[in-house]
Amino acid sequence: MKPANTLMSGLGTTVFEVMSALAREHQSVNLGQGFPDDRGPQAVRQAAADFLMTGHNQYPPMMGLPELRQAVAEHARRFQGLDIDWQAEVLVTSGATEALADCLFGLIEPGDEVVLIEPLYDSYLPIVRRAGGIPRLVRLEPPTWRLPREELAAAFGPRTKLILFNTPMNPCSKVFDEEELAFIAGLCREHDVFAVCDEVYEHIIFDDRRHLSIMALPGMRERSIRIGSAGKSFSLTGWKVGYVTAAPDLMKPIARTHQFMTFTTPPNLQWGAATGLRLDDGYFSTLATDMQRKRDRLAGALSTIGFDVLPTHGTYFVTTDFRPLGFNGTDEEFCHHMTVKAGVTAVPVSAFYDDAGKAPRNFVRFCFCKNDETLDEAINRLRDKLK
Numbered sequence: 470m471k472p473a474n475t476l477m478s479g480l481g482t483t484v485f486e487v488m489s490a491l492a493r494e495h496q497s498v499n500l501g502q503g504f505p506d507d508r509g510p511q512a513v514r515q516a517a518a519d520f521l522m523t524g525h526n527q528y529p530p531m532m533g534l535p536e537l538r539q540a541v542a543e544h545a546r547r548f549q550g551l552d553i554d555w556q557a558e559v560l561v562t563s564g565a566t567e568a569l570a571d572c573l574f575g576l577i578e579p580g581d582e583v584v585l586i587e588p589l590y591d592s593y594l595p596i597v598r599r600a601g602g603i604p605r606l607v608r609l610e611p612p613t614w615r616l617p618r619e620e621l622a623a624a625f626g627p628r629t630k631l632i633l634f635n636t637p638m639n640p641c642s643k644v645f646d647e648e649e650l651a652f653i654a655g656l657c658r659e660h661d662v663f664a665v666c667d668e669v670y671e672h673i674i675f676d677d678r679r680h681l682s683i684m685a686l687p688g689m690r691e692r693s694i695r696i697g698s699a700g701k702s703f704s705l706t707g708w709k710v711g712y713v714t715a716a717p718d719l720m721k722p723i724a725r726t727h728q729f730m731t732f733t734t735p736p737n738l739q740w741g742a743a744t745g746l747r748l749d750d751g752y753f754s755t756l757a758t759d760m761q762r763k764r765d766r767l768a769g770a771l772s773t774i775g776f777d778v779l780p781t782h783g784t785y786f787v788t789t790d791f792r793p794l795g796f797n798g799t800d801e802e803f804c805h806h807m808t809v810k811a812g813v814t815a816v817p818v819s820a821f822y823d824d825a826g827k828a829p830r831n832f833v834r835f836c837f838c839k840n841d842e843t844l845d846e847a848i849n850r851l852r853d854k855l856k
């Protein structure tokens with residue numbers, strides 16, 4: 470038989486699936502893969518349920534339901550001050566995962582260079598490479614994860630087509646500040662480069678920080694692509710409803726890709742997401758403060774148990790160094806050990822690097838978007854079994 474695509478055949482199973490399967494096998498508390506215990510806002514689920522029973526459950530328009538695209542544009546105005554034409558500049562996708570693939574397949578020409586920031590979300594590199602892009606990786610270093618400006622500038626050149634980055638950032642929970650975004654924006658303008666910004670955690674942000682979209686910076690409106698996800702903003706990760714915002718010229722190839730990837734997304738879920746994006750400011754601020762309280766509960770306990778806990782400015786995740794506990798193996802070995810011996814599962818941070826062998830091997834990521842009982846059960850198990 471002829472070989473299948475070598476790049477895709479050579480991939481392993483994603484770390485989230487691997488760790489969730491391990492957690493199931495050992496009946497472990499799963500603080501690995503990021504999904505909330507919360508059921509999501511009642512109004513959003515009710516809107517989707519009503520639409521399912523009474524609405525038009527046939528193919529919605531390829532670009533997405535007008536109501537959701539309008540809601541995406543209104544939401545961008547409310548939170549980012551952006552003036553978006555919902556008809557020409559908003560596309561609904563089956564999750565941010567599809568949105569990312571549509572952007573990368575739609576924008577990259579084989580041989581183009583793509584700047585990425587490590588540690589990175591696990592879908593980025595395979596799709597960049599499958600699209601023919603040549604990754605130029607710039608690494609952030611713990612514990613501050615500060616942007617190394619000289620290295621970033623050196624990664625940009627005449628062949629750079631786009632930069633893809635994520636803020637608030639999974640897994641390291643960094644939030645890019647205005648100066649860092651302005652620096653990236655300056656490089657994009659200087660080298661005529663697009664910025665694809667994965668903003669799925671835009672509302673999961675802590676300690677009075679405010680999410681800033683690079684699209685809102687001077688000169689970036691026409692060269693930025695902004696990606697959001699109802700999964701994260703409404704604690705409904707299984708819904709897989711995402712949205713892309715981009716100027717019409719950029720939107721065109723992205724939408725052309727979407728039409729042959731999925732063409733569309735379930736209409737009742739789109740309707741629910743539109744209801745969600747129109748919830749009042751109080752919903753979004755409560756989401757952030759609730760999540761911040763969970764961060765404090767888990768981070769404080771992990772620190773007492775002996776982990777070195779890194780700062781968490783946003784997302785569902787806290788990154789910890791387990792070396793102070795006296796474990797000298799790799800992060801993968803630690804996650805396995807913790808699952809089997811303590812019944813708690815996390816994710817090894819080296820999975821978020823191109824080459825795990827060259828990544829730091831002493832960090833694991835815990836997910837805190839869980840109810841108090843789940844967090845306390847995990848904490849008690851770790852306290853009893855790890856000390």
Ligand code: PMP
Binds near residue numbers: 563564565667700710
């Ligand atoms: N980007 C990042 C940084 C994520 O953490 C996730 C999922 N957790 C996604 C994209 C994918 O989002 P979705 O589930 O909407 O496809």
Ligand code: GLN
Binds near residue numbers: 485486503639
């Ligand atoms: N984004 C989630 C995480 O980082 C997982 C998403 C997935 O399983 N594909 O945990």
